[in-house]
Amino acid sequence: MSLPSVPAIETRGLRRVYKTKPKPIVALDGIDLEVAPGEFFGLLGPNGAGKTTLIKILTTLLLPTTGTARVFGFDVARETRQIRRLMNIVAGGEQSGYGLLQVREQLWMFSQFYGLGTREGWQRVDELIEAVGLDEQRNQKVSSLSTGQRQKMNFARGLLNDPWVFFLDEPTLGLDVSAARSVRELVRTWKDALPGRTILLTTHYMAEAEELCERIAIVDHGRILAIGTPDELKHRVQSESIFRLEVDRLERGAGALAGLPGVVSASTATDGTTPAPDGVQTLNLILDNDTALGGVVTALGSMGAQIVALRKSEPSLEDVFVELVGRGFDEDGAGSNGHHEAVAR
Amino acid sequence: MEPTVAAFDRHALRATRSRRDGWRDTWRGYRTAARLGWRVEANWADPILFLTYSVAKPLAGALILVVMLEVVSGGGADEYRAFIVVGSALWSFVIAGLSGLAMSVLDDRERYRMLKYLYISPTSLAVLLLGRGTARFAMGGIGAAVTLAVGVLFLGVPFDPAVMDVPLLLASMALGLSGVIALGVVFAAVVLQTRQDSWSYPEAVAGALFLLVGAVFPLAVLPMPVQALGLVTPLTWWVAAVREALFPDAVSSIAGPGSLYTRLTGVTEPDRWVLLICLLATTVLVTLGAMLTFRVSERRAKDRGLIDQTTGT
Known part of the structure; x- marks a missing residue:
């Protein structure tokens, strides 16, 4: 194409x-x-x-x-x-x-303003009402719709x-x-x-x-x-790949990983000298790119360490905005964080 | 079937569901807008209450004037009864026509918040507003018919179908209503620029015009400059022509002793052709002015972002 x-x-x-x-x-x-x-x-x-x-x-x-x-x-x-x-x-x-019109009627009128024929308009309206999930509301008055239903009607x-x-x-x-x-x-x-x-x-x-x-x-x-x-x-805003690993039995510390290809830095919170009581340590890795992670995983295996959890740290678009503008969305009252969480749910 | 992008031709490209054009589309748009107007205007209350309101208002106005006339003249002014009833009946159209289109702009923009969606549809705004205004116009027609009927049946207006000049009536109604619609377009153009509280402008102007177009008294009683203003208004000639068509013996609202028309022409009563030609000329003038005003107003509204403004609280 x-x-x-x-x-x-x-x-x-x-x-x-x-x-x-x-x-x-x-x-x-x-x-x-x-x-x-x-x-x-x-x-x-x-x-x-x-x-x-x-x-x-x-x-x-x-x-x-x-x-x-x-x-x-x-x-x-x-x-x-x-x-x-x-x-x-x-x-x-x-x-x-x-508000006084029925959902189906209002949509049909708009179909006419867009040049559809009479029957074609009704047919199209019925298709769209079904597509947007307003079947039960098709004959309701617009004024009786909830905000979400009204927006579905707007989409139709x-x-x-x-x-x-x-x-x-x-x-x-x-x-x-x-x-x-x-x-x-x-x-x-x-x-x-x-x-x-x-x-x-x-x-x-x-x-x-x-x-x-x-x-x-x-x-x-x-x-x-x-x-x-x-x-x-x-x-x-972040050219490197940043990973956080929970590693068990990292007895030789993070220093052993620092010389691997693609590894910019490797560190633990305790630097391996005083492991956590359960033996699990947090390893922070900064890599040139994601592909360097394979070498790190292999090296950890050969050291006898076991990866318990792995998490990639990524910047958000808000980080990008802050980087570009020098302030966050919230400072303009957009309330983006709340919605971010909502969307994630 | 979904057209492929490979077959792209931007002039051939049309939304698949919006492919027609021309007069059929315009007519469809007008018809639908009229239906929308009727549903919006007539659906707000009980239809009987709605009908009562649309009839009672003009009827009450006519009755008040007739009673005043009876009291002032001591019952000796039969010829003025037809004069007033016709003027009052036609005024139902004027109020409906002047306010109908303007109210459509205000309602759709401020109340229903749909003007922007109507505006970006392929149907032109002027066609949409004319359609929306048609419902009010129809209501004005009901009021006019009832006022005339009550005048003839109960107020002793001497109506004789045998002497009625039907061609003159049809021609003058066609031209006169066109003039009213043109004035309605002017007011729609005005309120496109104003706030929502401007809903009263058209009715206020209609009230002022009522006094200077010979609807309830002859122009001759007005000062000469005001008479001149009345003579360039199509409503003046429309009201006079309809009176002439329905009641050939009624008093002329344009000519007579003390009138500017008689002073300028030496004629004491314009004949049907003069009435029609003057009505045609003033209607054409007002229509051209209305088209220009609307075009300028629409352009200005687009420039200032007024199409979707909401000024209410």
């Missing part, structure tokens, strides 16, 4: 300034971005980083102040009609919907036209753990079913970005600070 020459999303020198008093707010400050067709791309940054502004521009809701933004080569300022047929959006953290609306570019603006914001998991699962399932489709996800939940996205751009104050795969980004 050859990739098209036109990126799914492309911005060049994109700048957006809100004329507010007492002074203007620079929401985007020269964004250069290229997202390939079929890519699951994430924009990760704290509140106020400019993520939503970028999505608003790409979805034709907002004009850029300067610079260009294109979706499949169509200019967001001049070729809105073409773009609107190709994309859709789901935003989180909002209570949108015509967003998928009505099978968009080529699907914008997800903080889609799990305000959802409980279970609802957030179900939304992520839904996104993944849709993407797996239609691999040619592009997703641009904005989030300030690092675990979410890491779990879903193939590439991530870290943004802050309207600028892209770094772009790469999650592994590439993490590699920026």
